Amino acid sequence: MTQPLGRKSLLAGSRLGASAPDRTGIVHLGLGNFHRAHGAVYTAQAMAAAGGDWGIRGFAHSSDRVVAPMRAQDNVYSILQLTERGAEAGLVDVHRDTGVAAQDPAAVVDAIADPAHRIVSLTVSEVGYTRDPATGRLALDAPEVAADLTAGSTPRTAVGMIARGLEQRAASGEPFAVLSCDNLQSAGDVTRAVVEEFLQAAGVSDDVLSFVSSSVSFPNGMVDRIVPRTTDEHSRIVADLLGVQDLCPVPAEEFTMWVLEDDFAGGRPAWDLAGATFSNEIEAYEMVKLRLLNGSHSLIAYLGILSGAPTIDVAWGQDFVREAVLNGITDDYLPTFTPPTGFDADAYVSELDARWRNPLIGHATTQVGTDGSLKLLQRIPNAALFHLRRGDMPHHLALCIAAWIACVAPPAGFTPEPLAERIVEPARDRLAAAVDGAVTVADHVRRIMNGGFFPDALAEQDAFTVRVADLLTLVVRDGVRAAAADVAASR
Numbered sequence: 001m002t003q004p005l006g007r008k009s010l011l012a013g014s015r016l017g018a019s020a021p022d023r024t025g026i027v028h029l030g031l032g033n034f035h036r037a038h039g040a041v042y043t044a045q046a047m048a049a050a051g052g053d054w055g056i057r058g059f060a061h062s063s064d065r066v067v068a069p070m071r072a073q074d075n076v077y078s079i080l081q082l083t084e085r086g087a088e089a090g091l092v093d094v095h096r097d098t099g100v101a102a103q104d105p106a107a108v109v110d111a112i113a114d115p116a117h118r119i120v121s122l123t124v125s126e127v128g129y130t131r132d133p134a135t136g137r138l139a140l141d142a143p144e145v146a147a148d149l150t151a152g153s154t155p156r157t158a159v160g161m162i163a164r165g166l167e168q169r170a171a172s173g174e175p176f177a178v179l180s181c182d183n184l185q186s187a188g189d190v191t192r193a194v195v196e197e198f199l200q201a202a203g204v205s206d207d208v209l210s211f212v213s214s215s216v217s218f219p220n221g222m223v224d225r226i227v228p229r230t231t232d233e234h235s236r237i238v239a240d241l242l243g244v245q246d247l248c249p250v251p252a253e254e255f256t257m258w259v260l261e262d263d264f265a266g267g268r269p270a271w272d273l274a275g276a277t278f279s280n281e282i283e284a285y286e287m288v289k290l291r292l293l294n295g296s297h298s299l300i301a302y303l304g305i306l307s308g309a310p311t312i313d314v315a316w317g318q319d320f321v322r323e324a325v326l327n328g329i330t331d332d333y334l335p336t337f338t339p340p341t342g343f344d345a346d347a348y349v350s351e352l353d354a355r356w357r358n359p360l361i362g363h364a365t366t367q368v369g370t371d372g373s374l375k376l377l378q379r380i381p382n383a384a385l386f387h388l389r390r391g392d393m394p395h396h397l398a399l400c401i402a403a404w405i406a407c408v409a410p411p412a413g414f415t416p417e418p419l420a421e422r423i424v425e426p427a428r429d430r431l432a433a434a435v436d437g438a439v440t441v442a443d444h445v446r447r448i449m450n451g452g453f454f455p456d457a458l459a460e461q462d463a464f465t466v467r468v469a470d471l472l473t474l475v476v477r478d479g480v481r482a483a484a485a486d487v488a489a490s491r
Helices: 033-037 039-050 067-072 105-113 143-149 158-169 187-202 206-215 232-242 282-306 312-316 319-336 345-357 372-379 381-388 395-408 418-422 428-435 441-449 462-478 480-489
Strands: 024-029 055-060 077-083 086-092 095-100 119-122 176-180 221-224 250-253 257-260
Touching: 024 039, 024 105, 024 158, 033 039, 033 077, 033 250, 039 086, 055 105, 067 095, 077 232, 086 232, 105 158, 119 158, 143 158, 143 187, 158 176, 158 187, 158 206, 176 187, 187 206, 221 282, 257 282, 282 312, 282 319, 282 345, 282 372, 282 395, 282 418, 282 480, 312 319, 312 345, 319 345, 319 381, 319 395, 319 480, 372 381, 372 395, 381 395, 381 462, 395 418, 395 441, 395 462, 395 480, 428 441, 441 462, 462 480
Parallel strands: 024 055, 024 119, 055 095, 077 250, 119 176
Antiparallel strands: 077 086, 221 257
């Protein structure tokens, strides 16, 4: 018989790390599954190792889908760790307050300004940084950013809320850190850039700009843990394992990794004692994650969707997908960066294989394929340009773009597998407008490559555009396996 989950039902031995004290030291934006399985767990374990007032005040962006059940159970929830050996569960008790930013954005601004808080962390996905996809700068012309910049308005974008919170915090002068936990290259530098661009566009005082420059740090970091969506089955498993009814459990793989710069102006939890790595080789670790894992993940997803595979493990079980991804790692990704000291590429790829084949994760290909217009910008252009400027063709990167186009902006006369309709792609309408009237597949691809969806430097590489078009033609005419076979024959 199960009992409702709450602080009174924290079972002996079931808690991961320590419960947080009532005082909060961290504000978090983006109260989804990844934060709750990653940063929150490291924080609980850090407090178990070294204490500290590091309770978390968490804000979902626009929905109370997670907030309502968390509040109903005292903000306690379970992590359901899914491994090839089976499942195990533990309880996390570090959030002391939760809210919805869209419902009360002023509360977010006030929380960031509160001198008791020393860190604001973010898991708002690539789209949450409101950047122009082509330039990487803050999208000042975007309606939501323009609205936030209006004098006297209450900001509603993540960047706007952080910037206005820092503007208010400048009065106290208390140092602070803004920590991006999203899959962005040089995430800390990106966050600093868009926040400072916002403040400058807003016309804040020199004192505020000086405070942000001197007393607010933006550490770079790399995060890694596969966290699928929650289903009713996950709640059932937690009930069987712990005897509690969790309304918002978080399923997660066993693997977890966090690499950070040790640059926290206001102090930090003892995350190093919880297993996080502090390093001055962040860029190298980022390349491992963004290219070998994330870039490959995109290719698995789009090839899987086009072949009717609903989950990553099913897609990975197809020989043509495995061959394309493993050869892509060897040919197109590994040569493009210097790995961290002591990095064992073979061991890492073997670990990726184990993670992708885990059938208990059930990671939807459509979830991984979501926001491709933003994600691919982080994963493909720079790597592709590395090869193209040397006279080489990165065939597997071209295949990834062709497969993405086939899924979210298919040429006239081609209908992808029904799974493709489930992909959340913010650029669907812009893509459709760009290709409207295209007569040939080559014209279709050229309009996308030259339409501001990718950097000009890549769009100018005509041979790459031609290769993408050739592969998309094969997908349309003969199917995705034929396109993958053509890439394999081109090695």
